Amino acid sequence: MSEPISHDAAYENPPASAHTSQDQSPASRRRAADAEMARVLHTTPFRMALDASGAGIAHWKHEPLHDVVEPMSHHVIMAYNGSTQHMERRSGRSVATGTFRRGVVIIIPEGSSSRWDIPKPVDVVQLYLPHATLKRVADEAVTGTLTDLLERTAHPDPITSRLLLSTVSALEGNGALDSLFRHQLIDLLAMRLLAAHTGSPTTFQPTIGGLSPKVLARAIERLRSDSDADVSLDSLASDAGLSRFHFCRAFKESTGLSPHAWLRQHRLEQAMNLLRDTDTSIAMVAAELGYASQTAFAAAFRRLSGETPSDWRRRMR
Numbered sequence: 001m002s003e004p005i006s007h008d009a010a011y012e013n014p015p016a017s018a019h020t021s022q023d024q025s026p027a028s029r030r031r032a033a034d035a036e037m038a039r040v041l042h043t044t045p046f047r048m049a050l051d052a053s054g055a056g057i058a059h060w061k062h063e064p065l066h067d068v069v070e071p072m073s074h075h076v077i078m079a080y081n082g083s084t085q086h087m088e089r090r091s092g093r094s095v096a097t098g099t100f101r102r103g104v105v106i107i108i109p110e111g112s113s114s115r116w117d118i119p120k121p122v123d124v125v126q127l128y129l130p131h132a133t134l135k136r137v138a139d140e141a142v143t144g145t146l147t148d149l150l151e152r153t154a155h156p157d158p159i160t161s162r163l164l165l166s167t168v169s170a171l172e173g174n175g176a177l178d179s180l181f182r183h184q185l186i187d188l189l190a191m192r193l194l195a196a197h198t199g200s201p202t203t204f205q206p207t208i209g210g211l212s213p214k215v216l217a218r219a220i221e222r223l224r225s226d227s228d229a230d231v232s233l234d235s236l237a238s239d240a241g242l243s244r245f246h247f248c249r250a251f252k253e254s255t256g257l258s259p260h261a262w263l264r265q266h267r268l269e270q271a272m273n274l275l276r277d278t279d280t281s282i283a284m285v286a287a288e289l290g291y292a293s294q295t296a297f298a299a300a301f302r303r304l305s306g307e308t309p310s311d312w313r314r315r316m317r
Helices: 033-041 131-141 158-165 175-196 213-223 233-240 244-255 259-277 282-288 294-305 309-316
Strands: 047-050 056-062 065-069 075-080 085-091 094-100 104-108 112-118 122-129 152-156
Touching (some): 033 056, 033 122, 056 175, 075 158, 075 175, 085 152, 122 175, 213 233, 282 294
Antiparallel strands (some): 047 056, 056 122, 065 112, 075 104, 075 122, 085 112
């Protein structure tokens, strides 16, 4: 992640207008990012998690690309996870070149279009970010006026790259946990984009302090609920009377954990109680806690405890 990054110096930070074709058609005619990527990449994603708005994360492994990416209705941010290779991004006679490797990001702003020539297979994680989400985060978190995202071609940004690539291993096959993690991550990445990839400096609002004891107790009660609707970030923030941005910061100030980390720890404790105190099968424990499969549950349990559920149960009995 911290290794040097090679760039064609003339094109390390070219202005968007130098090599981007801006779509002038109504936004309603643009494809959603996942649909346009499926069209141009001629494959299906290795993994994808989307919201109704189209916001989400997709992990693609695809063959060399020599095609035009048409205007999309989302900003698309990519973190590269493959072997180092040179690539070219072209609009008309303007060309941007760069080197794909871990630690760089690619940004395709909403509505832009360009031709891509990538000679080798690609392993990439993509964020699909509606402009409405970026604006909401800016309204909640930023002091100042939202400006457009800059186009980036293999641009060095290890922080954004690491955050985005972390989703590959962090999604656990649990609906409530994965949704909460995804929403927190999308907001965090939107903040990072506002800080590092717009045309003007960004100042974030200061932390407002923790939640009141009453509001914290109500939030924890929701997080302990079996209803996925109760533990959604929107529901938690709305019930607390705060924006998503301020709720997450205040919750962490009060507990030392993000809402997702708190819920993940709570689910682990529930699993341990069931494994230690009952004869419930591991498959039934997985189902009761909302995991898509026993395999997904076992992988999540091992990441947190260092042991498989069956090994932990044998040791504790």
